[in-house]
Amino acid sequence: MSELESVTGAEVESPVLARVLTALGGLVLEVEEQTPQRGWVRVDPARVREAARIMYEDLQARLATVTGIDVRDGIDILYHWCFDGDAYVVTLKGLAEAPAMAIDSVGQDLPAADWIEREMHDLLGAEFRGHPDMRRLILADDWPEGAYPLRRDFKVPKVDATGKRETDQWAGAADPAKTPKPSASQPKRPKPGQTLINVGPFHPLQEEAEFFQLYCEGETVVDMDMRTSYNHRGIEELSSRLTWDQVPFLVERVCGICSASHPWAYIRAVETLCGVQAPPRAEYLRTIVAELERLHSHMLWIGLAGHFLGYNTVWMWGWKYREPVMDILELVTGSRIHYANNRIGGVRRDVSPDLYPEIRKAVDSLKAPLELITKAVLDDPVLHARLKNVGVLSEEEARRWAVTGPTARGSNVPIDVRRDEPHGAYDEVEWDVITRPEGDVFAKAVVRCLECFESIKIIEQCLDQIPDGPIAAEVDHVPRGESCGHYEAPRGETFHYIRSDGGPGPVRHKIRAPSYVNIPSFRASCIGQQVADVTIILASVDPCYSCTERMARLVDADTGKPMGTFQDMVRASRQRTRRLRGQV
């Protein structure tokens, strides 16, 4: 009997899974090898911290996200670990048994798990022993204590045609009168000598409401805190009430600029569970739409980044030249955004070959403006002065926070789901993953600019090579089981987990958008930076709200009197540009 078998009683085919089982040793309780790319391992819940340390430090895996599921015996905590170079995802499961629903916190060791544990606490009531900060993250300030939306017994009162709820009582709530938990809506008082700059939650150019608190000593940011929830729409819970085919329409609307990405990640998960492969023509069509999305998303970011720095021309030109992409998307899918082109098994609509010349013309028309903008970014000495060595996220921090997308690739972490786990047409066309070692905002800007050219390459090759044939495989039943799928959205990896009981829809659908792991890394990249640089650093991860400008107040820590507005911060940012331009 091999050492592996003696430890786990299991013979596994995948060398990656075998490595994991050997390293975890006696922690392993059960193993399931689902596909050559997916493995599921139940571990001793008392030793999840050790398991996490082994996965992160010994095996160099990346924590994609953690899913909590209300099961009969408690709350099952699923840690999804990615081996990017091996195209493998191992999920470790630890049961937080009822009635305590408690398990050791992995977030106290690994920042990548920090936020997700707070979220699982809010939504499921799981306790994470040792987590340093259990303030409310995702639910509203006035949310009743003891009401856990993702628990099976939680019932949301129906909303009638006028938008009124039948009742204000939330079934499954322990006691609606209980005092709401503290949240970051009431920021901690700054220490003596520090100034608290509240950034948010609303601002003219901000696309989403988010609330940042920057603690500054003089001009330098020494700490920051964040409050989300303004945008929380309860999509995971809504998904569990829909059918498998309805879910793509819902997850499309997780984010406006990742409309192709979220459905594709979800659909990959379902197709893995069903054992279905979409036909080749469908994979090409999916790829074309997704790369068009990446193009318009990156150009959007370039425009907004220019705007923060005071280069409004870059904003106007970037967005003007992105319009042809929106037109083509409308031509090909019927809508500028929210394309609804993807379905389980393939795509919804075919694209007639008559349209190929239009698509080619549109992407061709982007080459000259993109070159202009890329050269401007790469060569302009003022942009160098503003963006180089600003907001540096080191490679080590990038791995600890498990960031993805251009945020990771700009910090020398060469991960890209399109290359690491080939799907669509990505392994049939020639393209490069763009990586930069510096980790500063400049590196991330360069990565995004150059990725636009790669996207154009991919689209053109797809149009050259796209095969004829059916556009969808028929799927009539989704069997029992669970599955996860991921896709490289413009901002990074979007990760979806689904669980099926053979019914008409998912019983649990976990969605982790890329910004969820990228935004918390601000704590690493903003610390030690100048206040005037904060706007561009916050924007450099291209958060899922297109813009990070907020309404801010500068408050004197001693007197509590307001000292200025956010307009002053933006002015400071632009003044810095002017000063540097004079020096350069």
Next chain:
Amino acid sequence: MSLAMFGLKKSPWVYHVNVGACNNCDIEVLELLTPRYDVERLGMVLVGTPRHADALLVTGMCSRQAEPRLREIYRQTPKPCVVFCIGSCACTGGIFRHGYHFSQPVDQVIRDEDPDAVIAYVPGCPPKPEAMIAGAATALAAL
């Protein structure tokens, strides 16, 4: 017509509020400012505070967390003002209306604050920029 109303109709200054949207409507709102649609030729300018605004462009389904803040923003906006509910989510709650974090449709929140509020609806998911301009023009002409 009062001078304030004349100014509002001639050049409505807008303040954009996202109370729980997917950003699509918000991006399309920003696109109104960019060269292809260029609403500045119609006098529309994005302002930095509700206190300077003639119109609020509200997007999103109004989450529980955002609702008190939306009320505050409406109170801060000087009257007369027009509230535009941009997108299906702002009009009715959209695809998120049955979710646990949905509070009330935006128009109910505003009417609760001010029963005489002027509210215009631009449905769509997202409404195309042309639809937003048409909605704005129609609403302003009706004032």
